[in-house]
Each structure stands twice: as C-alpha cells, then as structure tokens.
Amino acid sequence: MSLLIVRLVVFVLLFWVGFRLWQFWQAKQQPNTHLTHQNKGGSETMVRCAECGVHLPSTSAMKAGEHYFCCREHQASFEKE
Numbered sequence: 001m002s003l004l005i006v007r008l009v010v011f012v013l014l015f016w017v018g019f020r021l022w023q024f025w026q027a028k029q030q031p032n033t034h035l036t037h038q039n040k041g042g043s044e045t046m047v048r049c050a051e052c053g054v055h056l057p058s059t060s061a062m063k064a065g066e067h068y069f070c071c072r073e074h075q076a077s078f079e080k081e
C-alpha cells in the first residue's frame, strides 16, 4: 500500500516539475518576442511619401529637405509642382 503512495507522489512530482519547466519555458519565450518587437519598432521609423502618401521605413525612403519620397519619380514630380 505504501509503495502505491510513493509511486503516486513520484508521479505527481514529475508532473509538477514538467509543468514548472513548461511555465519557465513560456515565460522565457514571451519577453524575447516582446523585446524583438520593440527593437523592430524602435529602429524602423515609418515616414510618408510627400507625393503619393504611401508609408515606408525611413531606411528605404528618399529624403529631400523636409520631405520623404518612396521613389525618385515621386521626388521629381513633387519638385515640379
């Protein structure tokens, strides 16, 4: 009878350890995804094309003075006006 109790305790303990490990793994995963999301948002500033109004990252946009453009054609047509 006592052996059955020991087996039950070991089974519960293993289940608890497994559950704690799963919780630990989940907690470890979540801040990482949150951090990378924050980094992505911080490094990529979205700007608006002064000609067509499309939004694009400032790294791939063309800056001409105060204005940003998505391509050279839009920069040229904006300056013509």
Ligand SMILES: [Zn+2]
Residues within 6 Å of the ligand: 049, 050, 051, 052, 053, 054, 069, 070, 071, 074
């Ligand atoms: Zn444009």
